[in-house]
Amino acid sequence: MTEPTAQSTDDTLIAVRDLTLSFGPKIIQQNVSFDVRRGSIFAVMGGSGCGKSTLLKSMIGLLRPATGQILVSGEDYWAQSERRRTDINHRFGVLFQSGALWSSMTVGENVALPMEMFTDLKPPVVRRLVELKLGLVGMEHAIDLFPSEISGGMRKRAGLARAMALDPDILFFDEPSAGLDPITSARLDDLILTLRDGLGATIVIVSHELQSLFTIADDGIFLDATTHTAIAHGAPRTLRDSSDIPDVRAFMNRVSSLSPPAKTKG
Structure with missing residues (x-):
């Protein structure tokens, strides 16, 4: 199993620590920890209903977590006053x-x-x-x-x-390629890479478009809807090729993790 990072380094821009997200008694994700390095394109991956967009909402200030911390340049975002959170938000750019x-x-x-x-x-x-x-x-x-x-x-x-x-020095993208044809999606990927390289921005992207993630993302986490935890951490290509978690490998390779039905004699 590939574990999420647990210790910040000097190039850490965003550090998420033991984050639990919920709607009332319903747990969406729990005990999620990871680091987003400065200048990286960080992917939040997982199947439908695992909490990808919910996590993004918490990171941009739209949803207070039940427990845990989101540190931006070392500042505990949700522990700040509303005025200070607004100041931090000016560092964010969001593409819905x-x-x-x-x-x-x-x-x-x-x-x-x-x-x-x-x-x-x-x-x-x-x-x-x-x-x-x-x-x-x-x-x-x-x-x-x-x-x-x-x-x-x-x-x-x-x-x-x-x-x-x-x-902003931090950009958040929620399913940027959703609804786009393959050519337009590829052009958007090229644009995202150009902006990262040209502006030095750090990018957090929520997406289930695997080809896009393989092209642009250099790090990420995989959220699981069953266990409500982040079960893998790493670059999308690495998770596709070498994850030892069957569900992660199956998702990243677009194959069913279930055994095929037995053939019946005709």
Whole structure:
């Protein structure tokens, strides 16, 4: 069994310690511990219903854990005041599964919104920064279009531009490739790698798209819905090729972990 990391190192940016997530008496995950290294692309993996998105919500401040700690640069996030958590949140950029763009706003207005809410920048400066953010994701031509006027892949890229609006050093992606065709998904993977390498961002990604994870992620954890724990830790390719846990190997290789039914004589 591959155990989650238990001790932070100098390059640890996020450290999760003995985290338990629940909704009332229902345990989602318990005693989860792992480190996210600075500059890495860290994958949260597992089957449907295992708690991947719930864990992400706790890491970005939307769900208080039942017990445990989430340390960001050594600060216990959930032990801070609301004002301090808001300050820490400004280090985060989040790409939600649907893109989560406001339909009544143009693409440019969507990207500008965090700057207008949390900075004192003048409108001409905001406009120029919006152009730069959209340029990073190849969307500068869509600045005055509405979300309904662009494709699903373009909405994902626009959502990514908005996630980068405040120059965060930590990006969280919830199923970024969901609903995209293989070519668009591969282009988004290339974009994520470019942003990591060009901006030095640390990325936490929730996904069940294995080809995408094999391409971009260099570390991760595997959450199990049956035991409600993280049962494996490591790069997706490593877990695929050498995990000694049958369910992990089966999931990462897209095969059933169940024995095939016995053949009947006809």
